[in-house]
Amino acid sequence: MNVRKPPFSRLSTLTTALGLGLSLLAGSLMAPAAAQAEGQLRIAEQFGVVYLLLNVVRDQHLVEKYGQQQGLDIKVDWTQLSGGSAVNDALLAGSVDIAGAGVGPLLTVWDRTYGRQNVKAVASLGNFPYLLVSNNPQVKTIADFTAKDRIAVPAVGVSVQSRYLQYASAKRWGDQDYARLDAYSINLPHPDAAASIASGGTEVTGHFSNPPFQEQELAKPGVHVVLDTYDLLGPNSPTLLFATEKFRNENPKTYHAFMAALAEAADYIQKDKAGAADTYIRVTHATIDRADLLKIIDNPRFEFTINPKNTYPLAEFMYRVGAIKHKPASWQDYFFVDAKPLQGS
Incomplete structure (x- = not known):
């Protein structure tokens, strides 16, 4: 696990940064983002095995490979961020051309x-169960979290983990209380939150993350699953x-070279899990x-594929509770439809 700083040394900085980020978001909506020239690609990824397709694309220089097939030398820049807001x-x-984040x-x-x-x-980057885990023996379900607990997520109210928690809350308490557990949630990058759960002794008693952090946490005594997203959706x-x-236009x-690179990476991972782990x-x-x-990678519940699966229920939920104003008719409303269309839902 890559832990560079103590779990809470960056918390106030992160909170400030996310607050500034909201201002930046509002401002950026007023003016069109500048597009890079053909042959340049800037990709933002986050933490975890769910970004393995991008790891393979990067390691094997697949975007460059498919660009060269079109007579184009593509320069690829990689950035790692934490949280959907950022x-x-x-x-x-x-600042980036391709963004990787939750639905x-x-x-x-x-x-x-x-x-x-x-x-x-x-x-898509694949199908994976996300697990909400806790080191508090009193917390068996989401209803057991109290004001003494803190649930770490990448971005409160924005990240897919936070949305999953809201979805689960709505199922338990009704749509009017979908955001009930936001008050107990804090912004914390996965590596730092995982360190807190593993060590104990901090206010962080819950962490909603992704592979491999959730599996590493569950290997620690007393850490258990509170919520499995496959049970939800x-x-x-x-x-x-x-x-x-x-x-894209x-x-x-560059766009099609990237798509071809992703497809090859997905095929590679499905065929060579050991090579993917090394990557x-x-x-x-x-x-x-x-x-x-x-x-972890060989988990039969994992599927590394570019085709999205079962994303629409969360979209319908977010519209229903007013988190988004536009109701998509289907998943294809919020996906680009290419000449070789994705097969998804």
């Missing part, structure tokens, strides 16, 4: 840019890649045990 801000400010942040930015920048998803695609309409060769360690410099990582 990712959305970077995309709308024109919740995608729906938020799709709704806010509707008829303007027209941000839409380009692909069934197998689904929690994390997506998205872009502005302007970038003005950079067709993750090499690219992310993670200190996780290789055997443990391979076991």
